[in-house]
Amino acid sequence: MSERYQVPIGVEIATQWAWRLLVIGGAGLAVIWLLRYFSEISVPIAIALLGTALTAGAVNWLQDRGLPRLLSTFIVVIFMLVAFFGMLTLVGQQLSTQATQLRANVVDGISEVQRWAETGPLHLTDSQLKGWVDRAKESISSSDTSILTQAGEVGSTVTHLVAGFFIALFASFFFLYDGKRIWSWVVALFPRAARDKVDSSGHTAWTSLTAFVRATVLVAFTDAVGIALGAWLLGVPLTLAIGVLVFLGAFIPIIGALLSGMVAVLVALVSQGPLTALFMLLVVIAVQQLESHVLQPFLMGRLVAVHPLAIILAIGAGVTVAGVVGALIAVPLAACLNGIVHHLVASAKEYQDEPEPDVPLEPPESAGR
Incomplete structure (x- = not known):
């Protein structure tokens, strides 16, 4: 009767660690794939959790001052919307009033770089450089029509962003208003x-x-x-x-x-x-x-x-x-x-x-x- 082949103890321990790590890695990849596949939901939910963590204390503070939980949540959510759209309005106003001058400065800067490249120590005279610079200047000084045409090509992405915004908004509201009961339901799913x-x-x-x-x-x-x-x-x-x-x-x-x-x-x-x-x-x-x-x-x-x-x-x-x-x-x-x-x-x-x-x-x- 032949003796049983003995596996070295180091190999046996390494094998046990290896298959467990493979299972953990496979489970992690599966979770990542699911989150990416449902990114239109998972990303807004994650952003809503961040916003809820920031503003939950304000809701509790208003509730401690005698306001109903529902009214406190409405006030905080409206304040978040006002702050968000207020920042966008300020940025949009500055861009609309100063973008034209900035665009002209960029074109002038490109011209200065071109003159320096031709007359400076580099002494570049290649016509390809001039053509590339001219195309860059034309692209920067392009009309609003071409910009709108390019924006229309990403309409699907804008739609996803709008949908994600409303998902994050409603999720934030319910996390703030009914977060404890939602968490109790999640805990009840476990043994x-x-x-x-x-x-x-x-x-x-x-x-x-x-x-x-x-x-x-x-x-x-x-x-x-x-x-x-x-x-x-x-x-x-x-x-x-x-x-x-x-x-x-x-x-x-x-x-x-x-x-x-x-x-x-x-x-x-x-x-x-x-x-x-x-x-x-x-x-x-x-x-x-x-x-x-x-x-x-x-x-x-x-x-x-x-x-x-x-x-x-x-x-x-x-x-x-x-x-x-x-x-x-x-x-x-x-x-x-x-x-x-x-x-x-x-x-x-x-x-x-x-x-x-x-x-x-x-x-x-x-x-x-």
């Missing part, structure tokens, strides 16, 4: 033995998400005010539009405000010249240093406690999966997962540290029995 852990983990994740959103709003507001104020002092056009762009971009930590600040530098370059653009760049760098060394450690570090490396990896994964929207959602998702992991680890440690109850010893039986 009875796991409901307590699911409920406590959900509350922990919600606390982390609320802290993240509120801290991000403070950081974004500071970035927007700092960069917009610098642009205004330097005489850069589209100041309010730049501020709104920086505010929205700051919701992607570390890189969002920097990239949107580069737009301010570009506008300063084409409107005021390289010297103003250099000063604008210094303003953006100063604001970023303030965010990195003061705001992020004191707000994000204390309230969310997510390592900067984890934030970078989360942003990269979010961009890979869902582009800009993925980068927006990835960091709060990482904050929630971080809070849940810490909560479950702490719960398990408390359970292990609990002393075992003393069991009284039974008296020995008498020898006569």
Whole structure:
């Protein structure tokens, strides 16, 4: 009888880890595929959760002052709409009043670059360069008709955005008004033995998400005010539009405000010249240093406690999966997962540290029995 072939213990352990990791990875890919397939629903729901985390405290505050929950929710939602459309109105007004002058500055800037390339140290005389520059100038100074024609080609995308906006709006309203009952229904879907852990983990994740959103709003507001104020002092056009762009971009930590600040530098370059653009760049760098060394450690570090490396990896994964929207959602998702992991680890440690109850010893039986 031949001896049974023995698998080395290292290979056996590696195999057990491998198939479990494959199952976890497959489940994760399935979830990501479902979220992307239903992105017209999942993305507005995620945005609604972010908005709810930001404004739920206001609804509770109004309710504590004696207003009904329904009326409090209506007031907060209307305030959110007014703030959102107010920012869009300010940006649209600035674009309509200053876009023509900015367009002319861009065309003049391209002409200056062309003259420098031909008469400067490069001595470029290739006709292809001139043709490319002329096409760029023609594209920038094109009529509104061509712009409207291009906008008509993305009508489907606009329709999806409008539908997503209303889904996010209604979801935010019901999350604010009836969020506790919705969460109770979600918890009831789990097995009875796991409901307590699911409920406590959900509350922990919600606390982390609320802290993240509120801290991000403070950081974004500071970035927007700092960069917009610098642009205004330097005489850069589209100041309010730049501020709104920086505010929205700051919701992607570390890189969002920097990239949107580069737009301010570009506008300063084409409107005021390289010297103003250099000063604008210094303003953006100063604001970023303030965010990195003061705001992020004191707000994000204390309230969310997510390592900067984890934030970078989360942003990269979010961009890979869902582009800009993925980068927006990835960091709060990482904050929630971080809070849940810490909560479950702490719960398990408390359970292990609990002393075992003393069991009284039974008296020995008498020898006569």
